[in-house]
Amino acid sequence: QSALTQPPSAPGSPGQSVTISCIGTSNDVGAYNYVSWYQQHPGKAPKLIIYEVNKRPSGVPDRFSGSKSGNTASLTVSGLQAEDEADYYCIAYVGSSIWVFGTGTKVTVL
Amino acid sequence: QVQLVQSGAEEKKPGAPVKVSCKASGYTGHNMHWVRQAPGQGLEWMGMINNSGGSTSHAQNFQGRVTMTRDASTTTFYMEMTNLRFDDAAVYFCAADAWGPFSWGQGTLVTVSA
Numbered sequence: 001q002s003a004l005t006q007p008p009s010a011p012g013s014p015g016q017s018v019t020i021s022c023i024g025t026s027n028d029v030g031a032y033n034y035v036s037w038y039q040q041h042p043g044k045a046p047k048l049i050i051y052e053v054n055k056r057p058s059g060v061p062d063r064f065s066g067s068k069s070g071n072t073a074s075l076t077v078s079g080l081q082a083e084d085e086a087d088y089y090c091i092a093y094v095g096s097s098i099w100v101f102g103t104g105t106k107v108t109v110l
Numbered sequence: 111q112v113q114l115v116q117s118g119a120e121e122k123k124p125g126a127p128v129k130v131s132c133k134a135s136g137y138t139g140h141n142m143h144w145v146r147q148a149p150g151q152g153l154e155w156m157g158m159i160n161n162s163g164g165s166t167s168h169a170q171n172f173q174g175r176v177t178m179t180r181d182a183s184t185t186t187f188y189m190e191m192t193n194l195r196f197d198d199a200a201v202y203f204c205a206a207d208a209w210g211p212f213s214w215g216q217g218t219l220v221t222v223s224a
Binding site: 003038047048051097103104 | 155
């Protein structure tokens with residue numbers, strides 16, 4: 001089970017949008033609609049921001065949105081704010097109760 | 111809603127085992143993931159335990175060295191890793207499952223030093 005591929009960094013200016021890709025295969029991202037995204041600030045536990053590709057838990061701003069096309073899932077953060085500066089991770093279901101994380105992306109607000 | 115409280119930091123020697131606990135409260139019917147994060151590194155999925163039957167699944171890297179269990183009477187989940195190596199030093203998280211980890215414990219720091 002190889003880690004899903006994410007870009008190491010995604011810079012953006014306040015108010016702009018950034019999109020983070022999560023590239024997998026036909027055995028994980030492409031096979032199931034079970035892709036989640038997490039935001040992690042330094043020293044903190046990850047926080048769920050998107051589940052089942054494009055669903056937002058209650059309390060998560062609608063600036064965060066998810067999508068999937070083929071073997072690639074994407075997270076878009078619109079209207080970038082200073083507090084969005086964090087690490088972001090995707091996770092995908094591989095089948096047989098196995099999951100795999102992405103490599104992680106650091107979002108920097110310029 | 112589920113809340114997860116993990117056991118405190120551990121300092122172990124190479125070759126020793128470590129056992130981390132994760133106490134669930136609120137709704138306690140979820141399966142449980144275990145995830146680790148080495149210093150400055152990304153999240154690594156370790157495995158998952160089914161809450162009702164206790165069956166487990168593991169990432170290949172942890173097959174044979176990690177045992178996940180649960181005590182239904184106390185709604186506490188455990189992750190035991192044997193034969194610790196220096197590169198097992200990390201923060202270990204439990205996370206309740208709802209078709210993916212959704213609610214996380216605070217993390218348990220495991221240090222490995224001679």
